[in-house]
Amino acid sequence: MKRVLWNWLKAATPLSLRAQLDELVLRRAYEPTRDENPSPFSKPIVVFSADFELAWAWRYSEGGLPLALRKAEIERAQTPRLLKLLDEHQVPITWATVGLLADRERGQGSSAGPRPLLPAYQSRYWKFPGGDPFRALLEHVDLSGPEWYAPDLIEQILSAKVGHEIGSHSFSHHASSEEHCPHDFFEWELRTSAAALESFGVKPTSYVFPGNLPGHHALLEKHGYTCVRHFPDRPDVELAVPRRILPKLWGLNQSVCLEAYGYDVAYVGRKSRELVRKSLSHNRVASLWFHPSLDEADFEQSFRPMIELCGDLRDRGQIEILTMKQLAIRMDEVS
Secondary structure: OHHHHHHHHHHHOOHHHHHHHHHHHHHHHOOOOEOOOOOOOOOOEEEEEEEEOOOHHHOOOOOHHHHHHHHHHHHHHHHHHHHHHHHHHOOOOEEEEOHHHHOOOOOOOHHHOOOOOEOOEEOOOOEEOOEOHHHHHHOOOOOOOOOOOOHHHHHHHHOOOOOOEEEEOOOOOOOOOOOOOOHHHHHHHHHHHHHHHHOOOOOOOEEEOHHHOOOOHHHHHHOOOOEEEEOOOOOOOOEEOOEEEEOOEEEEEOOEEOOOOOOOHHHHHHHHHHHHHHHOOOOOEEEEEEOOOOOHHHHHHHHHHHHHHHHHHHHOOOOEEOOHHHHHHHHHHHO
8 A cells, every 4th residue: 555655646746856755755764674683883884896897797698799898898988987086085995806807918818728617507697608608709709809808997996096905706707606607617717816816916805796696605715705795695684794604704795786777876876875874873884886887877876976975974984984805804803
């Protein structure tokens, strides 16, 4: 009945006033869902993470190579803008980086050597025919272009005024779950990604699962990772205290994506900001994530206002903004 009344009220409201109606409902009626664990924090913590991947994430999606190349073009244009905005508000984030972006030899170095083969699989995001993932691509596209590699952008991230973290988003953006990724392939991914990032003086300790398909936690802990971002066990939970997955590995709850993906972008932006405002009463972690290939509407109506809000709340002493690596250190301290 409440939903019927709400739909009737919204339909009866002039378009020019619907944004104000949404804002009123969010402020009065919206209450973020929370876990039941006691919080060890004295104030809320906000963690931003970016799935930094250029064309690699989209190559086996329904949109195929045209979508992959378009996403990479947008990401190359947006990344300097994102860095500038984050510098202006002194907001550090975790750049979960596909290791191939750090390959200075553009596929002719470590990734060109012998690789374990992958079985064919289909997830909700990709359809992979099996075999050598690089050879399959080479039959269709020149992998030496700027859509596939980004040492220049990694240098920009590392030279930013604010101290960002470079984490890992796998080496080649294949699924990391046991169901889709054999043990030997995932270990090869971890070793090869670490070698590529080492040339930048980076040793990644935070991991974001491609496609949000988790797995191989023991291998991640073995290779020195201390924090992973994942969907929560209860998908409805928006604010949570990180949970210990293994003795040295923390799981960061995934609260909300800052991209609309077909929904009303203005509403998505307002709701995510209200999530952060309401977190002031609960002292838990809000984990906000996005792709640097976000479109202009997402950038202006969701990402920029969120960075401005969090920078202001942090300057007022009401929240902390931490990277995933910093959050894992904090959890070790308070546990």
